[in-house]
């Protein structure tokens with residue numbers, strides 16, 4: 001039941017989901033395990049099946065086949081036990097519009113059996129922490145998108161869930177709220193809460209997730225730690241030099257040793273960006289040092305010099321392709337004709 | 338920490354049951370709170386405006402201008418009460434469901450509460466029925482104010498009145514559950530017109546069922562309408578007019594409750610779980 005000595009809080013086994021009997025498969029055979037106390041990321045293009053997968057864990061979607069276990073309990077057989085352990089922040093707002101912000105939190109806690117005093121105190125504390133202090137008696141209709149998002153996260157924390165599932169939680173948040181949410185998630189993990197997170201923000205995924213599953217077309221195409229995922233990228237290491245130049249300055253860099261491939265693009269404003277790909281073997285002071293002296297001896301004014309590391313975004317695009325996704329998840333051309 | 342393999346033990350089963358009962362009560366608490374704190378005015382207006390005008394026009398204006406017998410109002414009273422009870426319970430299930438299931442998705446938070454999805458449907462019916470009962474009862478003081486000479490009722494026969502209110506409002510709530518879950522949100526206004534108009538006019542509200550014997554086909558037709566059994570039941574409880582036999586009333590309400598309750602719960606689950 002557990003792997004590598006760790007407890008699986010969620011186990012998804014050969015999950016398939018078809019919304020219409022004759023329609024395409026939104027999820028086409030997914031297997032994964034979320035371990036206790038980790039932040040597990042689900043990444044994938046629009047329509048990849050992330051929300052559907054999450055729905056099967058929260059009991060909102062019935063799998064066509066396969067099963068989901070939460071704490072070893074089959075969600076399909078005992079949905080109540082699963083719901084007791086889970087809190088979920090959905091992709092789209094589902095706040096209770098008949099209620100005020102404060103009431104949204106207190107009633108949610110009451111569904112989970114929290115005593116009256118405790119839920120009021122906790123609600124006020126969370127509203128304060130999420131910067132909604134003075135607005136607790138507003139109807140949620142009057143909340144802005146970001147405020148509603150923060151309120152939904154606060155609501156999910158009301159019943160102190162064992163497993164917190166967040167579907168694109170930082171979409172629509174301002175930078176402060178986003179940073180705050182990141183801290184909150186790390187904090188929760190430290191206190192033993194297990195988190196599942198979907199996002200389109202690669203920096204967020206890279207920074208927060210212990211492990212990431214990349215989903216495309218209803219299937220997992222990669223599952224690993226962010227570091228190991230980045231290594232999937234073939235030869236994306238090197239340096240990037242931005243210089244002031246009116247014409248392609250790449251001839252100036254031909255002498256840099258260890259370069260396997262050079263790419264130059266105009267960066268506007270009379271600047272060019274040159275990428276020198278290759279493993280840095282440290283000879284002649286290493287790639288950055290060499291690039292610097294090459295620019296100087298070529299008489300080019302240096303604007304910026306940075307080391308290139310394959311980013312998670314590069315990995316993502318590498319694995320899932322550059323095309324936009326159509327309504328059915330199929331790739332469509334993104335060009336204007 | 339982990340709860341693997343403990344689902345079978347009786348202590349755990351008891352604890353789970355308690356959790357579910359508490360969640361059910363909390364969902365009811367939410368609805369009652371909303372009724373009292375946020376929607377009292379709109380609830381009363383929606384429930385009572387129509388019966389107030391019915392009582393006024395049919396019970397006061399028509400008799401006064403000679404278009405109806407004096408005392409028609411008293412005869413009308415059980416019908417108006419039944420209509421209010423049924424419409425209020427029906428609308429208070431159907432309308433919120435349509436909204437909460439559609440663009441606002443706000444029902445989701447309650448579907449994720451620790452109780453079976455069907456219990457959420459049941460809870461909706463229960464609260465709507467309660468609102469129906471409340472509206473039905475308020476007809477009495479309103480009628481006393483509006484009808485010339487107040488109300489003249491025989492009884493009331495509580496042993497009939499209470500079960501009719503109870504089962505009638507639940508059956509109407511179940512009808513609302515079917516309507517609210519079967520109809521897509523963009524069709525709801527048309528569905529309401531198509532369903533409610535025949536419901537109102539074939540439910541023996543404005544005429545006793547017995548008096549329809551000259552119009553036999555219509556008399557038989559009215560038996561399809563669950564409102565008929567509520568109207569006739571209240572006629573039995575509040576007047577000494579002839580009415581449909583008690584056994585038929587009980588049967589009609591039971592069938593309505595079972596059929597609409599089962600169908601509505603099925604539809605609700607289908608909407609709640611993709």
Ligand SMILES: Nc1ncnc2c1ncn2[C@@H]1O[C@H](COP(=O)(O)OP(=O)(O)OP(=O)(O)O)[C@@H](O)[C@H]1O
Nearest residue numbers: 019026045046047048049050051052327328329611
């Ligand atoms: N309720 C539904 N009924 C029918 N089809 C659905 C439903 N929900 C999702 N789908 C389809 O299932 C596929 C997967 O959708 P899903 O919402 O899981 O994608 P996602 O990975 O969450 O995408 P996004 O990044 O846009 O949120 C899509 O093709 C979508 O059209």
Ligand SMILES: [Mg+2]
Nearest residue numbers: 050051091167
């Ligand atoms: Mg999604």
